[in-house]
Amino acid sequence: MALDLHAHSTFSDGLLSPQALCALAQKKQVHVIALCDHDTTDGLFPMAQAAQELVQQGYPLRSIASVELSAGEDGRTHILGYGVDPAHEALRASCAALRHKRASRGLQMVEALRDIGIEVPQALLPSMDSQGQAFGRPHIARALIHMGIVHTVDQAFDRYLNEGRPGYVPLAHQTASEAVALLREAGAVPVLAHPLRLHLSPELLEPLILSLRDAGLMGVEVFHPSAGRRDGHHLLGIAQRNGLLVTGGSDFHGDRGARAKLGGLPTGWQHWQEDLAALEEAMARCG
Ligand SMILES: [Zn+2]
């Protein structure tokens, strides 16, 4: 029995459809999965359907309706929302507005790359009129891999797509507190995703988490590939000291060679059963 509370599908920048994700969950013996696509809840209905089909075939799979909102400076702060109402009007409107801005930013980045002599063929990018896809930087990264310019998604970001790199174009986002409040409004349990990715010193990280807790944050994603054993221990301490829920997930996108494997948690999450029960309890309260 395994769980994965952080996975992506083709509805944002993942490579697998919700159906394929559920099939993989069965193969990996994952029994609880949370689809957390970036800034969209569109994949949640097909995900629930696919999970339901497996249940009818006799494989117990619980799918938790979730979302991962980008917030803060350049959208670097990610807030997960567990047990979200996929049809919540204000949430859907906010996601749609961001998707629109992100798509035009993507085109500007393709142009910035052209300026330095890298011509990304249109055929390697998702078409702008496709409904589900949220055109983002990972799509450009994969195009650069396909073109043989880089080998990995990380390399594409480091060399071309991150702030300060030639293909970078900034994108304004809601604040992290606003994202937390919006998720609470949409009946979700807000959890700070992969805190280590914020690259803050321990002296700054805990006060940030506390200020987000004041805005309604309820948990911290302690177990994530970005956190090694020591970091995980530190994050667990912050969560426990401040009465916050503990979650974990692989952040699976489906890329080959990536560290994230569905259902594979990089550090030992010993008390996942208790933590999952606490999350379920919080979802029941918020929903
Ligand atoms: Zn994230």
Ligand SMILES: [Zn+2]
């Ligand atoms: Zn993610």
